[in-house]
Amino acid sequence: MYSASEFRKGLKVQIDGEPYVMTDFSFSKPGKGQALYRARLRNMITGNAFEKTFRSNDKLEKAALEERTMQYLYSQGDNYVFMDNANYEQLEISKEQLGDAINFLVDNMDVEVLQYNGRPIGVTLPNFVNLKVTQSDPWVKGDTSGSDSKPVTVETGYVVQVPPFIEEGDKLQIDTRTGAYVTRVKE
Amino acid sequence: MIFTHGLQMRAVLIQALRTFFIDRGYLEVDTPIRIPALAPEAYIEPLTSEGWFLQTSPELCMKRLLAAGIHRIFQLCKCFRKGERGDRHLPEFTMLEWYAAKSDYRDLMTDCEALLRHLATAMGKAGVLEWQGRRIDLGSEWERITVAEAFQRYAPCTVEEALVQDRFDELLVEYVEPHLGMATPTFLCDYPAALGALARLSPTDSAVAERFELYVAGLELANGFSELVDPMEQRARFLAEQEVIRLRGRAPGPLPEPFLVELVEMPSAAGIALGVDRLVMLFAGADNIDQVVAFTPEGL
Numbered sequence: 001m002y003s004a005s006e007f008r009k010g011l012k013v014q015i016d017g018e019p020y021v022m023t024d025f026s027f028s029k030p031g032k033g034q035a036l037y038r039a040r041l042r043n044m045i046t047g048n049a050f051e052k053t054f055r056s057n058d059k060l061e062k063a064a065l066e067e068r069t070m071q072y073l074y075s076q077g078d079n080y081v082f083m084d085n086a087n088y089e090q091l092e093i094s095k096e097q098l099g100d101a102i103n104f105l106v107d108n109m110d111v112e113v114l115q116y117n118g119r120p121i122g123v124t125l126p127n128f129v130n131l132k133v134t135q136s137d138p139w140v141k142g143d144t145s146g147s148d149s150k151p152v153t154v155e156t157g158y159v160v161q162v163p164p165f166i167e168e169g170d171k172l173q174i175d176t177r178t179g180a181y182v183t184r185v186k187e
Numbered sequence: 188m189i190f191t192h193g194l195q196m197r198a199v200l201i202q203a204l205r206t207f208f209i210d211r212g213y214l215e216v217d218t219p220i221r222i223p224a225l226a227p228e229a230y231i232e233p234l235t236s237e238g239w240f241l242q243t244s245p246e247l248c249m250k251r252l253l254a255a256g257i258h259r260i261f262q263l264c265k266c267f268r269k270g271e272r273g274d275r276h277l278p279e280f281t282m283l284e285w286y287a288a289k290s291d292y293r294d295l296m297t298d299c300e301a302l303l304r305h306l307a308t309a310m311g312k313a314g315v316l317e318w319q320g321r322r323i324d325l326g327s328e329w330e331r332i333t334v335a336e337a338f339q340r341y342a343p344c345t346v347e348e349a350l351v352q353d354r355f356d357e358l359l360v361e362y363v364e365p366h367l368g369m370a371t372p373t374f375l376c377d378y379p380a381a382l383g384a385l386a387r388l389s390p391t392d393s394a395v396a397e398r399f400e401l402y403v404a405g406l407e408l409a410n411g412f413s414e415l416v417d418p419m420e421q422r423a424r425f426l427a428e429q430e431v432i433r434l435r436g437r438a439p440g441p442l443p444e445p446f447l448v449e450l451v452e453m454p455s456a457a458g459i460a461l462g463v464d465r466l467v468m469l470f471a472g473a474d475n476i477d478q479v480v481a482f483t484p485e486g487l
Contacts, residue, residue, distance in 0.1 A: 027271070027274075029356075030360055030364065031407055031410045032230060032231070032410065033382075034230045035270070035271070036356060056270075056435075057435070148191050148192045149190075
């Protein structure tokens, strides 16, 4: 069981026997009042989503999912193809089921494919991935806007906020759980 | 990622805060942050340290200083609250508290107005705060609305119904807070008596406590009240609060006996706690508390 204080984006839980993923999560606590945990949950099979506010004593069951390590090969339209490294079996997962994960998938990356009752329903990525910057506007020296970040596009098409010194061609470490820039990596 | 902009704003703002209080004759104090007993609070869980507690607020120590005859004090310090983590919460955060004898919560509201205007001037903001696309006018008269009025206006039920259904906090967050502090900052005043464990009840209406929360652009910034100075009443409220803690499955800590003893000597007073990190967020235009601290717990 997960208690409300363990809730976070990406958590996979089970409600009425169905697997759900927490796609959004926010913590609030009005002055001296009770902690409120507002979560958006998406059914991993039907895609239906709902929002609910939980309190500190509320709990959610862990989703009964099987995981196996597979390699991402390529995408074909809205389907993404993965291969089991042990027996070379291939399977497809839809863009919709992958959700935010498509922002971080690069060819030949190993991921954990999630299965529910034998059906692939999503993937768990490594916590950190390295992605190359494909587009970045040069930072104007003497910029007085006071801003200390700028947007760049990485090889998957994902746009992320980074410090001004990042340039095209740099490799960035990104936290796949939050989507945030962590550091520049040297190769 | 370290946000240097947030840290620069933070340093300037803290300097300006100190100047504001020192110029008004307040003594800066720094009381111990590791203490043997806290004011029992139903929904604030402390962190422990060798059998003692990390303070959740410097309130009790500061009131003991009032009782000892120091009548205008302020403190900038770290406070700790277990499990509080979100876009606007850190389990370790910076608090500003100030207390003045012979004043009440209305005086604190006047202080808040003067303080934010002083800070805006110091930060070169000329009376208008811009935050997340909102323009908040600090120069005009600030809105004051009672909790009962706010529920009437914005929530689907009255404050009494919300309390009976144990939905006060939920409805406050969902329906009321998003409207507060939008044109000018808002003082949400006169909380139900049950929600002001250390506050004096209103002399004209014992159903409400002389407590307010300050909101700017929907962000809760400060909590102030006219202090309860009756030791018997204070002990009874602490015991009631401990009962709520037990009902929620936690073991209450020991009562702060020296505070309860010295409360007899405390003059009538008002005191307020203001979240400094959130104040920096407002002035730095940051929408996440992570952007205004040097390190988050996850980054350590």
